[in-house]
Amino acid sequence: MHLRVGLAGLGTVAQGVLTLLSEQADVISARAGRRIEVVRVASRTRREEAVLGDAQFSHDLASLTDPSEVDVVVELIGGETSASELVQSALGAGQSVVTANKALIATQGQHLAELASNNGAALRFEAAVAGGIPVVGALRTGLAANRISRIAGIINGTSNYILSAMANDSADFASVLAEAQRLGYAEADPTFDVEGIDAAHKLAILSHLAFDIPTAFDAVYCEGISQITLDDIAYAAELGYVIKHLGIARQDDAGVEMRVHPTLLPKKALLAKVDGVMNAVMVDGHASGPTLYYGAGAGGAATASAVVADLIELARHSEPAPTVPTVAKSLRSIDDAVSACYLRVDCLDRPGVMAKLASVLSAADISIESIIQHEAEVRRRGEDSWVPVVITTSAVSEARMNAAIASLAQLPEVHGDVTRIRIEGLA
Amino acid sequence: MHLRVGLAGLGTVAQGVLTLLSEQADVISARAGRRIEVVRVASRTRREEAVLGDAQFSHDLASLTDPSEVDVVVELIGGETSASELVQSALGAGQSVVTANKALIATQGQHLAELASNNGAALRFEAAVAGGIPVVGALRTGLAANRISRIAGIINGTSNYILSAMANDSADFASVLAEAQRLGYAEADPTFDVEGIDAAHKLAILSHLAFDIPTAFDAVYCEGISQITLDDIAYAAELGYVIKHLGIARQDDAGVEMRVHPTLLPKKALLAKVDGVMNAVMVDGHASGPTLYYGAGAGGAATASAVVADLIELARHSEPAPTVPTVAKSLRSIDDAVSACYLRVDCLDRPGVMAKLASVLSAADISIESIIQHEAEVRRRGEDSWVPVVITTSAVSEARMNAAIASLAQLPEVHGDVTRIRIEGLA
Numbered sequence: 001m002h003l004r005v006g007l008a009g010l011g012t013v014a015q016g017v018l019t020l021l022s023e024q025a026d027v028i029s030a031r032a033g034r035r036i037e038v039v040r041v042a043s044r045t046r047r048e049e050a051v052l053g054d055a056q057f058s059h060d061l062a063s064l065t066d067p068s069e070v071d072v073v074v075e076l077i078g079g080e081t082s083a084s085e086l087v088q089s090a091l092g093a094g095q096s097v098v099t100a101n102k103a104l105i106a107t108q109g110q111h112l113a114e115l116a117s118n119n120g121a122a123l124r125f126e127a128a129v130a131g132g133i134p135v136v137g138a139l140r141t142g143l144a145a146n147r148i149s150r151i152a153g154i155i156n157g158t159s160n161y162i163l164s165a166m167a168n169d170s171a172d173f174a175s176v177l178a179e180a181q182r183l184g185y186a187e188a189d190p191t192f193d194v195e196g197i198d199a200a201h202k203l204a205i206l207s208h209l210a211f212d213i214p215t216a217f218d219a220v221y222c223e224g225i226s227q228i229t230l231d232d233i234a235y236a237a238e239l240g241y242v243i244k245h246l247g248i249a250r251q252d253d254a255g256v257e258m259r260v261h262p263t264l265l266p267k268k269a270l271l272a273k274v275d276g277v278m279n280a281v282m283v284d285g286h287a288s289g290p291t292l293y294y295g296a297g298a299g300g301a302a303t304a305s306a307v308v309a310d311l312i313e314l315a316r317h318s319e320p321a322p323t324v325p326t327v328a329k330s331l332r333s334i335d336d337a338v339s340a341c342y343l344r345v346d347c348l349d350r351p352g353v354m355a356k357l358a359s360v361l362s363a364a365d366i367s368i369e370s371i372i373q374h375e376a377e378v379r380r381r382g383e384d385s386w387v388p389v390v391i392t393t394s395a396v397s398e399a400r401m402n403a404a405i406a407s408l409a410q411l412p413e414v415h416g417d418v419t420r421i422r423i424e425g426l427a
Numbered sequence: 428m429h430l431r432v433g434l435a436g437l438g439t440v441a442q443g444v445l446t447l448l449s450e451q452a453d454v455i456s457a458r459a460g461r462r463i464e465v466v467r468v469a470s471r472t473r474r475e476e477a478v479l480g481d482a483q484f485s486h487d488l489a490s491l492t493d494p495s496e497v498d499v500v501v502e503l504i505g506g507e508t509s510a511s512e513l514v515q516s517a518l519g520a521g522q523s524v525v526t527a528n529k530a531l532i533a534t535q536g537q538h539l540a541e542l543a544s545n546n547g548a549a550l551r552f553e554a555a556v557a558g559g560i561p562v563v564g565a566l567r568t569g570l571a572a573n574r575i576s577r578i579a580g581i582i583n584g585t586s587n588y589i590l591s592a593m594a595n596d597s598a599d600f601a602s603v604l605a606e607a608q609r610l611g612y613a614e615a616d617p618t619f620d621v622e623g624i625d626a627a628h629k630l631a632i633l634s635h636l637a638f639d640i641p642t643a644f645d646a647v648y649c650e651g652i653s654q655i656t657l658d659d660i661a662y663a664a665e666l667g668y669v670i671k672h673l674g675i676a677r678q679d680d681a682g683v684e685m686r687v688h689p690t691l692l693p694k695k696a697l698l699a700k701v702d703g704v705m706n707a708v709m710v711d712g713h714a715s716g717p718t719l720y721y722g723a724g725a726g727g728a729a730t731a732s733a734v735v736a737d738l739i740e741l742a743r744h745s746e747p748a749p750t751v752p753t754v755a756k757s758l759r760s761i762d763d764a765v766s767a768c769y770l771r772v773d774c775l776d777r778p779g780v781m782a783k784l785a786s787v788l789s790a791a792d793i794s795i796e797s798i799i800q801h802e803a804e805v806r807r808r809g810e811d812s813w814v815p816v817v818i819t820t821s822a823v824s825e826a827r828m829n830a831a832i833a834s835l836a837q838l839p840e841v842h843g844d845v846t847r848i849r850i851e852g853l854a
Contacts, residue, residue: 020572020714030639031571033749126569132715134569141568142553142561144458145447145735212457270721273700280719287447287732288559288722292707294697295718305714308572316748322460 002035003315006064006095008086009076010043010050013100013127016304017074018051021311028308032315036308040064043077065089072314074307075099084108091115091123096320098310100127100303106201109208109215113323122320124310129202130155130279132302133295134309139209139283140324146285148210151249152426153281154274155202157297158186158193159225159245163262164275167233167242173226185277195224196245196260203247207258210283211251214326216258220247221334223261232344232421235372235390236264239342242272243421255330257337264342264423271426282426335399339422340369342392343405348413349378349385356411357389364404367394386415392423429462430742433491433522435513436503437470437477440527440554443731444501445478448738455735459742463735467491470504492516499741501734502526511535518542518550523747525737527554527730533628536635536642540750549747551737556629557582557706559729560722561736566636566710567751573712575637578676579853580708581701582629584724585613585620586652586672590689591702594660594669600653612704622651623672623687630674634685637710638678641753643685647674648761650688659771659848662799662817663691666769669699670848682757684764691769691850698853709853762826767796767850769819770832775840776805776812783838784816791831794821813842819850 005021007014021028021036029035038055042064046057056063061082064073073090075097077083083104090097092115099105105112105125116123126136130153139148154160158180165176177194180186192198200220208215225245236243241264249258265272270292274280279297284290296302314320347353354371361368372390379386393401405418432448434441448455448463456462465482469490483490488509491500500517502524504510510531514524519542526532532539532552543550553563557580566575581587585607592603604621607613619625627647635642652672663670668691676685692699697719701707706724711717723729741747774780781798788795799817806813820828832845 016714024572024574027574027639028572031751132712133718134565137564137569138561141740142564142736143732144739145451145455145732147451147454212454270697270700273697285559285732287443287728287735289726289729291560291720291722293718293720296716299716301714302716305570305572305712308714309569312571313568317744317746319744321743324458 002037003311004037004039004069004071005311006040006042006070006073007038007055007076008042008061008064008073009078010041010045010047011076012300013303013307014076015050016300017076017307020304020308022051022053028312032312034315036311036315040070061086065093065095067093067095070095072096072098072311074311075101076307080104080107087112088115091119091121094119094121096122096124096314098124098307098314100125100307102128102198102201102205106204106215106217109205110326117323120320122314124314125205126310127303127306129205130281130293131295131297131299132305133279133281133293133297134306135206135281135293136209137309138291138293139206143283143285143288143291146287148283148285149251150284151206151210151281152271152424153206153247154244154271154279155247155281155297156193156196156199156245157277157279158190159199160274160279161185161277162194163225163228163243163245166228166230170230172230173228194226196222199245199247199260203249203258203260206281207249207256208326210249211256211329212324212326213256213329216331219258219331221259221261225262227419228262231388232419235344236342238372239370239392240267241265241423242267244271246424248424255332257332259334259337262421264421265426269426337398338395339398339424340393340395341401342390342421342423344419345389345391345408346386346415347389349387350413353413354389356413357391357408360407360411361393361404364400364407366396366400366404369394429464430738431464431466431496431498432738433467433469433497433500434465434482434503435469435488435491435500436505437468437472437474438503439727440730440734441503442477443727444503444734447731447735449478449480455739459739461742463738463742467497488513492520492522494520494522497522499523499525499738501738502528503734507531507534514539515542518546518548521546521548523549523551523741525551525734525741527552527734529555529625529628529632533631533642533644536632537753544750547747549741551741552632553737554730554733556632557708557720558722558724558726559732560706560708560720560724561733562633562708562720563636564736565718565720566633570710570712570715570718573714575710575712576678577711578633578637578674578708579698579851580633580674581671581698581706582674582708582724583620583623583626583672584704584706585617586626587701588612588704589621590652590655590670590672593655593657597657599657600655621653623649626672626674626687630676630685630687633708634676634683635753637676638683638756639751639753640683640756643758646685646758648686648688652689654846655689658815659846662771663769665799666797666819667694668692668850669694671698673851675851682759684759686761686764689848691848692853696853764825765822766825767820767822768828769817769848769850771846772816772818772835773813773842774816776814777840780840781816783840784818784835787834787838788820788831791827791834793823793827793831796821
């Protein structure tokens with residue numbers, strides 16, 4: 001008996017799924033052990049360009065949740081409300097679900113996994129993280145024997161495109177963003193990508209898989225790239241670093257820490273070489289050691305590749321793999337995080353200022369690794385001359401660094417905000 | 428009912444498997460859906476340091492092939508003869524098999540896969556390629572919707588360690604090999620690694636998975652790294668390349684091509700940045716686009732991580748996934764391969780010699796991309812002065828290049844062999 005698929009949505013990814021399943025039908029049947037056939041399609045709008053083959057079309061999503069006709073519902077409508085209703089009614093009816101909806105899994109994953117488990121259904125979401133890169137499969141199966149201590153990934157292509165272009169073309173954030181929007185790499189409202197929300201969704205999902213914890217999007221600390229300046233990129237380069245927007249999740253005996261923020265990486269780190277819209281995720285397993293997964297993080301065809309991979313895996317077995325039970329673990333606040341830091345401070349160009357900065361950090365028990373100040377960058381502002389001072393520190397807790405930054409900002413010799421970017425050695 | 432494992436072998440990897448299964452027992456049970464228990468161990472020698480727990484030990488491999496007591500046989504004895512007998516009798520008895528034995532799968536994979544299929548058993552070998560990197564799983568599942576056009580990988584850690592150290596420390600092949608042997612990165616007899624046989628085994632397995640062809644180790648063209656000189660590494664660097672030992676497999680309408688040889692890669696290629704004993708495999712899927720998998724390619728713990736991943740996947744399902752049928756495709760000879768080439772020719776330092784070289788290549792319809800000759804490198808030999816000339820060409824068929832190289836070598840102005848290293852853009 002072939003695997004009967006009900007497809008929700010007719011956007012780019014859904015059309016990619018239809019194309020893959022029809023163009024590759026023979027190979028996919030051979031690899032899956034049986035045919036995979038889209039029998040029903042439901043979408044608000046009927047797109048004429050979509051090739052539906054023998055599938056029945058309906059405007060009603062409820063047409064898919066009929067277990068006598070549809071074995072697997074593929075949810076590609078996005079958003080959280082209708083998608084959630086559809087997925088819940090499918091799982092409730094014992095139908096397996098494949099989805100690319102990262103927001104849905106990141107926020108409701110735990111509830112949906114339990115629903116799947118209680119109804120003997122599978123819930124699969126390879127496409128929800130890093131598009132065509134099979135990193136969900138790597139965590140679910142390839143690394144399943146490991147205690148994972150860390151995940152660090154470039155998991156938002158838009159942010160990576162912008163930071164890469166700023167570094168390579170010496171263009172500022174606003175102009176690169178405009179170019180990215182023109183090229184279709186950024187949305188008209190780019191907040192979701194450039195402020196890290198999309199990356200935080202994916203990090204919550206990766207952490208769920210790596211650490212067997214319920215998905216906990218709300219516990220992810222999230223900082224975007226809109227404050228990164230060309231000066232920061234240039235200073236980082238001078239210090240031997242590249243600035244990347246990373247999702248980082250760590251597990252140790254104290255619990256799990258999840259954070260998304262711009263990060264200075266050593267130029268030699270493999271992740272530092274991942275440019276443009278590409279994604280990459282590094283996973284540290286206690287037995288496997290560090291492994292890295294690289295590829296296209298978005299795009300219709302790449303995402304469809306992941307959706308169909310999930311369908312093939314479902315077709316191979318008459319019963320879904322058992323749902324992995326989750327364990328609530330302590331989710332640590334960003335205040336408990338420990339990072340080396342890059343600080344940029346706009347200072348009065350006057351003798352004794354460096355000593356004052358150093359003594360504030362020293363009083364907070366923070367070690368300075370390096371200080372850069374270029375006389376060529378002195379700027380007049382009113383009566384005074386100002387110069388940016390860049391400091392890197394050794395590893396320090398977030399709470400202590402926050403206090404030190406507040407003290408620095410109160411110095412009369414300091415102007416404006418103190419820029420802080422965390423540094424990861426990825427050793 | 429828990430999954431009952433019979434373990435053949437007590438070497439480093441086998442001990443790693445025992446350790447993982449006992450230390451991670453709870454997590455592995457949760458992820459697998461049931462307990463995985465080693466009930467029998469068979470090995471020629473009983474190693475006192477191995478912690479067998481409740482497993483029964485025997486010197487007799489036949490003790491494992493008892494399907495009433497053992498569900499899965501894990502073959503970690505290596506070699507081809509006893510291993511083959513064990514795997515065949517296990518599969519014949521309907522027991523599933525997990526193996527890390529690349530030589531076995533590369534040479535007998537087709538027969539063993541059929542045996543597994545005919546007996547309702549599974550044959551899994553994640554650990555046979557690239558150690559702890561789950562690239563077998565990526566090809567079997569994550570990329571299963573794709574038509575794969577190319578695989579290119581650094582799949583032998585010893586060769587990569589040697590080439591990396593030659594480049595970084597300007598030390599020659601022999602001295603780096605000796606150091607690698609001292610560090611345990613190379614065997615006392617390093618032939619298997621440095622002449623590419625181990626990489627060819629792995630490439631045959633990757634090609635089997637990517638192209639659904641029978642494993643065909645004998646069809647892999649194989650060239651090692653022992654002829655690579657420091658001069659070649661320096662010239663390559665001057666031209667913007669790094670020399671890596673790659674396994675490359677390509678599929679197009681004409682068939683499948685598999686080859687292992689030293690390769691010039693652009694410095695900017697991600698594979699060019701993979702140093703030391705690390706492995707990485709790039710896979711080009713028509714929907715996924717290029718994806719890359721990086722990590723430790725060897726070592727007891729990393730390889731054990733892959734073996735246990737296979738066990739977890741077997742534990743998750745009561746029936747094994749169906750065996751993917753293979754299709755015999757045309758296996759192309761290296762003579763049909765097309766590559767840009769790097770040539771190094773030891774020439775008389777005399778006017779008109781460059782023109783002669785160029786006219787030989789031109790007569791063979793080969794385009795020259797660049798020529799390097801440094802006057803500082805002129806050497807006296809007898810009456811004459813000799814100088815190395817380095818030429819890069821555009822893409823040309825192997826057969827035509829062989830003919831041109833033979834013509835070059837016959838020129839009276841050319842001394843000794845012509846060095847040829849293929850160039851891959853990995854675009």
